[in-house]
Every structure is written in C-alpha cells, then in structure tokens.
Amino acid sequence: MLPVNSSIKAGAIAAAICAFGLLAGMALAHETLTTTVLFDREIVRILSKHCVMCHDQGGPSFPLDTYEQTFLQRRKIRAEIIARHMPPWAAVPGYGQFANDNSLTLQETQFIVSWVEGLGPRNSGTVFTNVAGADAARPNEIRAHADAGHWLLGMPDLARQLPANTIEPRAPDQVKRVVVDLGLTSERRVRAVEFMPGDRRVVHAAFFTVEETGEWIGSWTPWYGVMTLPKGVAYRLPAGAHVVAEINYRGAQERAVDRGTLGLFFAGSSSSNTASDLVLDAKGAVPAGAQSQRFHAEQRLAEDTYAAALRPELLPGANSVEVSARRPDGGTQVLLFAKDVPADWPSPYILREPVVILKGSILAVTAYYSNSAKTSKPGGFRVTMTKYSNAGFDRK
Ligand code: HEC
Known part of the structure; x- marks a missing residue:
C-alpha cells in the first residue's frame, strides 16, 4: 500500500x-x-x-x-x-x-x-460547559475560600516582624535564615506560636528555633500555621532570647519581598511542664546505584515521655522515614511513617493527641535512601521531637 x-x-x-x-x-x-x-x-x-x-x-x-x-x-x-x-x-x-x-x-x-x-456539574440545575470568560465573577457565585491574613489563635501576647527577604522571579527552592530579637527582659513561658508570612506566593514552609537554646518552637506550612502545646505545657524562653526563622522559598513570577510576623502566646504560671527537644540523627553516604540504603538511630527513654510533634529533616533521595518506639513489653508503637516525602514541601508532623512513650522504651528512627546517580551522595536524617514528661502534672 x-x-x-x-x-x-x-x-x-x-x-x-x-x-x-x-x-x-x-x-x-x-x-x-x-x-x-x-x-x-x-x-x-x-x-x-x-x-x-x-x-x-x-x-x-x-x-x-x-x-x-x-x-x-x-x-x-x-x-x-x-x-x-x-x-x-x-x-x-x-x-x-x-x-x-x-x-x-x-x-x-x-x-x-x-x-x-460525571462531567463536573455545577449545581443541581445544569451541566455547565460554557467556560468562556473563566475569570468573570457572577452574582451569588459559590467559590472556595482561603482563610488567610489574620491570626487564627487570636491576638498574640507578643508579635515581632521578621527582617525582610527578597526573592527573585522564578528563583529555585532555597532556605533563608533570619534572626529576630524578641526583646524579652525576663524569662517567659510560651504555650503557642503562630506565623503569618508576608507573601504567601513564595513561602513554602518556615521553622522557628530559639537561638540561645537551639530548641524548635514552631513552624508554618500553607495549610497549618500554628503550634499549640497541650494545656499545662510550655516552652521556656530565656531573657534576651532570639528566634531563628528558617524560611523555605520558591520564586514567583515577579520579585517578592517577604516580611512575615511571628506571634507568641504566653502561658500562665500554672504551666509547670516544660517542652523540650529530643534529637536523633544519622549521617552517611548513599553509594551510587543504591536502592534502599538504611540509616538508623535510637535512644532509650529514661522516663515516661509525651511526644507532641515531630520534625524530620531529610536530604534529597529519601524514600521513607519511620519513627517508632519499642516498648519494654516488646510491642512496637509507630509514631510516624512517611513515604515519598516531597522535598519542596517540608512539613512537621504535629500529633493530634500527645502520645505517651513508656519509660524504658527505645525510640528509633529509620530512613531509606536511593541513589540513581553514578556518584555517591550524602544521606541521613535529623529528627526533632517536641516532648515533655508528666512530672509537672503529678505535682499539681
Ligand atoms: C501546599 C500547597 C498546595 C496545596 C495544599 C495543594 N496544591 Fe496543588 N499545586 C501546588 C503547587 C505549588 C503546584 C505547582 C506545581 C508544583 O510546583 O508542584 C500545584 C499543582 C497542582 C496541579 C497541576 C499539576 C500539573 O501537572 O500541572 C493540580 C491539578 C493541583 N495542584 C491540584 C490540587 C488540588 C485539587 C489540591 C487540593 C485537593 C491541591 N492541589 C492542593 C501547591 C499546592
């Protein structure tokens, strides 16, 4: 033919x-x-x-x-x-x-x-197929609504604007670090932390730590901007404390100047339980061609410990990370199992209810990496857990 x-x-x-x-x-x-x-x-x-x-x-x-x-x-x-x-x-x-x-x-x-x-019906009236003038608003039109631009936890006791970051058009993913002096003249206790970014087009995530103690106190992602500790628990901020903000950016179409505001909510004196960090980390190389290179770290807990939040920091190439506790009775409790962690959306995992890990348990973190490249590359993790002990409750 x-x-x-x-x-x-x-x-x-x-x-x-x-x-x-x-x-x-x-x-x-x-x-x-x-x-x-x-x-x-x-x-x-x-x-x-x-x-x-x-x-x-x-x-x-x-x-x-x-x-x-x-x-x-x-x-x-x-x-x-x-x-x-x-x-x-x-x-x-x-x-x-x-x-x-x-x-x-x-x-x-x-x-x-x-x-x-089912052809995407608008309402029970008709199948809507005329999509001309997609941006024209209609009377009584029903739209999805974003809840942004105000404090979700009410007015903070202390609000501090961060130094500005300028993000160039279409800039690749990057982390910028800025420090703000809280201006505290005496030690304070903090029960909640909220953040409002200056320009949501470019901010993917933000993490806050206290410069003096290294402690992680809060974070922000587009879908969750607060860290609230359980009743009776608070972070301790020393007098003169500074907060370090690590902000993950990606450039928008235009240049953006981002200047976020950090809000702190102070706790009363009855909050006798202090939140602190437990950090597990591991480091090493992922050989060229590796399919599932394992990284592991563990620690035995000397007292009953309540876990409130987890922050895994991973490198590109991580396939999964698991945080679990092996109890003295042999049982295993998985606190977090995350797979295909998107590198451009770092997120904390804030436990809905604090999880109690019994004294004598072994807290373990395991991560797997792969590497399709021809040369070896770095792998590993750093997992920060916000925890407290119940000693404070027993005294009340
Ligand atoms: C945390 C922010 C975020 C949330 C939440 C989110 N998206 Fe996206 N989405 C993005 C970004 C940014 C892109 C642009 C592509 C990229 O850079 O990954 C995108 C891309 C997309 C795309 C296009 C993918 C392509 O191939 O072009 C679709 C469709 C989409 N999102 C649908 C949704 C839907 C539906 C939801 C809710 C159920 C949702 N997204 C929630 C940030 C988000």
Missing part, C-alpha cells in the same frame, strides 16, 4: 472517531447526570479545606476558587489526587494521627473522581 493512501485512510478513521466521540459526548450531556456530586456542594468544600491555601490569587499556585477554574483543570486534578501528589502530605494513613494532616479522605477522593467522571 502507498504511504499516501494509508495516511488518508488514517485521517478518515481519526475524523470518524472524532465525530463519534463528539456525538457520544453530546448525547451524554443531554442524558441524566452520572454523578450526585456537585461543585457548589461537595467540591467547593473540599477545595476550601485542602487546596485554596495554595491555589488562590495570593498563593503559590494557580487559583482553584471558582467553578470555571476547577472545571478547566478537572482531569489534572483527578490525576494529581489519585497519584497522591496533591495536596502535598507524606505521612502514610494508619500510622499516627496528626493535627496538621491535609490529606484527602477516601470519601473526598471518591467525590472528586466521581465529579470529574
């Missing part, structure tokens, strides 16, 4: 398939809806809860507030949530419960898949 002929034939078949596809699509659109999930009802709630802290005008990614924006992105949305790329969250469900867990529930995932496959 001549090549010319075959290409004509292929073209005709393609046209036929195309026409059939169009007809099938139209027929479907005029038939009954194949989903009961509606944008104005289920989808908008999911977007508000899990997506628009990043996907809106002032955030780091394209907006997903309106029906039209979401409808246009529906296939990508389905692919991203099925692959668990979006929203970024690496903890595997079933191991520990976290206050800052932003992952979709199985039902939320099913709602989105059903909505996308």
